[in-house]
Amino acid sequence: MITRNSTATRDPAAVTAKRPRSIFPGTGAVHFSTRGEYGVRMMVELARHHGAGPISLTEMADHESLPRPYLEQLVVSLREAGLVQSTRGAHGGYQLTREPAEIRMGEVLRALEGPIAPMICASEDPAHSGICERMGFCNVNHLWTTVRNAITTALDSITLGDLAVPRTSHPFHSQPVSIETLTAATPYAQAKDS
Numbered sequence: 001m002i003t004r005n006s007t008a009t010r011d012p013a014a015v016t017a018k019r020p021r022s023i024f025p026g027t028g029a030v031h032f033s034t035r036g037e038y039g040v041r042m043m044v045e046l047a048r049h050h051g052a053g054p055i056s057l058t059e060m061a062d063h064e065s066l067p068r069p070y071l072e073q074l075v076v077s078l079r080e081a082g083l084v085q086s087t088r089g090a091h092g093g094y095q096l097t098r099e100p101a102e103i104r105m106g107e108v109l110r111a112l113e114g115p116i117a118p119m120i121c122a123s124e125d126p127a128h129s130g131i132c133e134r135m136g137f138c139n140v141n142h143l144w145t146t147v148r149n150a151i152t153t154a155l156d157s158i159t160l161g162d163l164a165v166p167r168t169s170h171p172f173h174s175q176p177v178s179i180e181t182l183t184a185a186t187p188y189a190q191a192k193d194s
Contacts, residue, residue: 030118030151032109038066039074039112040105040163046084047100047164054086054093074112081111100164106155116152119144124152 041064049055057075061068075094078084085097096103110116110124117123121132122144132138 030147032113034070035074036109036113038070039078040108041066042071042074043078043083043096043103043108043160044163046094046096047103047160048166050096050100050164054091054095056093059093077111078108081107083108083111096160099161101159101161103160104156105158105160105163106152108160109155116148116155118147118151122148124148 042060045060045064046055057068057071060066061071075084075086079086082097083103084094086092086094106116115124115128117125117128120128121134121138121141134141
């Protein structure tokens with residue numbers, strides 16, 4: 001019998017040897033897709049520009065090293081969820097519909113990925129409850145529901161504002177400079193002091 005864990009050899013030593021675990025995401029038990037990752041990065045970029053007017057997809061793509069065509073797809077879901085609004089015209093682009101501190105990351109990831117569901121039987125979407133034929137008697141459902149609740153609690157405890165804090169190492173978003181520092185460095189301010 002061949003299974004997904006079968007080895008290609010009949011050597012007994014090879015059969016008992018353990019395969020090394022992958023260190024790369026995508027094969028783990030709980031995983032968010034590229035859609036979630038890129039969408040969160042795009043939302044953080046919008047949060048960094050909040051209050052400064054719309055930002056173009058090209059600028060967001062450049063600042064976060066993301067593919068612009070992918071952002072075009074993601075912004076549709078974010079707009080439908082009421083998280084982002086668009087402005088047309090020469091100075092158009094996208095901006096958040098609310099303050100970054102009011103947007104929970106669980107809301108963002110649900111808009112991008114759908115309901116949180118480590119397993120179909122533990123999905124947030126009630127429509128999924130009848131899909132698994134073991135639903136009425138499965139002892140393991142408690143595990144998956146507990147995992148889902150832990151994930152949703154963590155995601156809903158973090159806001160977009162929490163993630164939008166400038167980092168000195170980011171090539172486009174260093175720490176903000178105070179107005180006092182800027183005005184003290186101008187030639188006008190220096191001439192006025194002398």
